[in-house]
Structure formats: C-alpha cells, structure tokens
Amino acid sequence: xxxxxxxxxxxxxxxxxxxxxxxxxxxxxxxxxxxxxxxxxxxxxxxxxxxxxxxxxxxxxxxxxxxxxxxxxxxxxxxxxxxxxxxxx
Numbered sequence: 001x002x003x004x005x006x007x008x009x010x011x012x013x014x015x016x017x018x019x020x021x022x023x024x025x026x027x028x029x030x031x032x033x034x035x036x037x038x039x040x041x042x043x044x045x046x047x048x049x050x051x052x053x054x055x056x057x058x059x060x061x062x063x064x065x066x067x068x069x070x071x072x073x074x075x076x077x078x079x080x081x082x083x084x085x086x087x088x089x
Contacts, residue, residue, distance in 0.1 A: 015038070015040030016040060019073055022043060026077040043075070044068065044072055047069060050072070051072075
C-alpha cells in the first residue's frame with residue numbers, strides 16, 4: 001500500500017481536527033498540535049476497528065471521517081481517563 005503526499009496531509013489534517021475536538025469535548029482544552037494529531041489518529045484507528053463490528057456507519061467524505069475519528073478519539077480519552085482514575089485508588 002502506498003500513500004501519496006496528499007493522503008498523508010489528509011490523514012494529519014483529520015487527526016489534528018479530530019484530536020482537537022476530542023480534547024475540547026473531554027478535557028476542555030487541546031493537547032497541542034502533535035498531541036492532537038496523535039490522539040486523532042489513534043481515535044480513527046479505534047473507531048475503524050470498533051464501529052464496523054457494531055454495525056455503525058456514518059457515511060463517506062472528509063466531514064464524516066472527522067466525525068468518525070472524533071468519536072473514536074473521545075472513546076479513547078474516556079478509556080484513558082478511567083484507567084488513570086483506577087490507578088489512583
């Protein structure tokens with residue numbers, strides 16, 4: 001599989017927007033540019049593994065990918081928050 005330069009830019013853009021949105025929703029702030037991209041990309045991977053198994057389809061296009069990735073990133077951040085809270089007790 002080969003990804004073009006434009007494809008990499010789209011992946012980074014979607015990751016940045018999704019990570020920023022998830023950070024705003026869950027924490028109230030973002031994580032910085034690199035953190036937002038990493039959270040968004042990890043959220044997209046989580047959503048791409050989880051959603052088809054649950055039968056959830058949002059649609060096609062850039063906006064749906066951002067929504068898809070944002071939901072995955074929110075789930076990822078909530079899981080991380082739960083794991084961190086359990087370690088404290």
